[in-house]
Amino acid sequence: MYNVFLFADRLMNQTMKTEGGSDTAKRHAGERAADAVEDGTVVGLGTGSTAAYAIEAIGQAVADGLDVRAIPTSFQSRQLALEYDIPLTTLDAVDGVDLAIDGADQVVDDPESAAHGALIKGGGGAHAREKLVDAAADRFLVVADPSKLTTDLDRSVPLEVLPDAHTVVAERVRELDGEPTLRDAEHKDGPVVTDNGNLLLDCEFGAVADPDALATALASIPGVVEHGLFVGLADETYVGTADGVDVRTY
Numbered sequence: 001m002y003n004v005f006l007f008a009d010r011l012m013n014q015t016m017k018t019e020g021g022s023d024t025a026k027r028h029a030g031e032r033a034a035d036a037v038e039d040g041t042v043v044g045l046g047t048g049s050t051a052a053y054a055i056e057a058i059g060q061a062v063a064d065g066l067d068v069r070a071i072p073t074s075f076q077s078r079q080l081a082l083e084y085d086i087p088l089t090t091l092d093a094v095d096g097v098d099l100a101i102d103g104a105d106q107v108v109d110d111p112e113s114a115a116h117g118a119l120i121k122g123g124g125g126a127h128a129r130e131k132l133v134d135a136a137a138d139r140f141l142v143v144a145d146p147s148k149l150t151t152d153l154d155r156s157v158p159l160e161v162l163p164d165a166h167t168v169v170a171e172r173v174r175e176l177d178g179e180p181t182l183r184d185a186e187h188k189d190g191p192v193v194t195d196n197g198n199l200l201l202d203c204e205f206g207a208v209a210d211p212d213a214l215a216t217a218l219a220s221i222p223g224v225v226e227h228g229l230f231v232g233l234a235d236e237t238y239v240g241t242a243d244g245v246d247v248r249t250y
């Protein structure tokens with residue numbers, strides 16, 4: 001019972017991080033994604049309030065006998081996996097990742113666009129390890145509620161940067177017509193420090209016309225550990241609704 005309250009408390013904190021979005025929709029997306037986890041496989045556990053519902057459902061399946069090994073993408077997802085007794089492993093201890101389930105801050109939902117299925121991630125600062133695991137997976141399944149769908153990626157793009165590099169990276173972002181802001185912590189003086197000991201720059205570019213080109217430009221800046229543009233990585237998005245789930249396949 002204690003674990004249930006702890007989970008609910010954590011989930012509430014995660015949910016407060018996101019603007020909008022229905023918990024019912026998130027739960028539907030997460031639970032349906034957990035159904036895709038097959039016996040005997042390696043699964044990547046994403047981060048955030050939507051992925052947390054998938055982790056909860058995988059935990060229940062494990063309690064019912066499902067055999068999986070999971071690779072968490074953050075301190076948060078590792079803690080949830082431990083609470084649910086989901087067996088854990090690491091990327092360097094497995095031959096591959098069968099399936100990764102992860103949330104997103106924005107998902108391009110426009111079949112006419114070359115960017116259909118492109119994502120912005122990193123609202124929780126976890127995108128570096130998320131990209132590592134999501135990109136390694138044979139199948140990357142995004143879980144989202146309808147508030148995440150967009151025709152243009154127009155939220156700020158998070159960059160995880162080496163601490164010494166934040167001013168020089170910020171200057172390079174301005175040269176790309178972006179406006180960088182060092183992410184401040186809410187319950188600590190100073191900046192957010194990621195799970196990897198780095199800092200975060202949230203970079204406003206307006207509506208990103210060519211996510212692939214911006215991703216290439218950001219990746220080439222020395223000191224950038226990882227950016228939050230996920231282009232060409234997602235295989236499917238499960239969009240939770242009040243009644244069920246709509247599936248996008250790319």
Ligand SMILES: O=C[C@H](O)[C@H](O)[C@H](O)COP(=O)(O)O
Nearest residue numbers: 048049050103122124125126
């Ligand atoms: O760094 C955080 C991750 O990229 C999350 O997956 C993303 O922020 C979505 O989180 P949520 O499902 O809470 O909106």
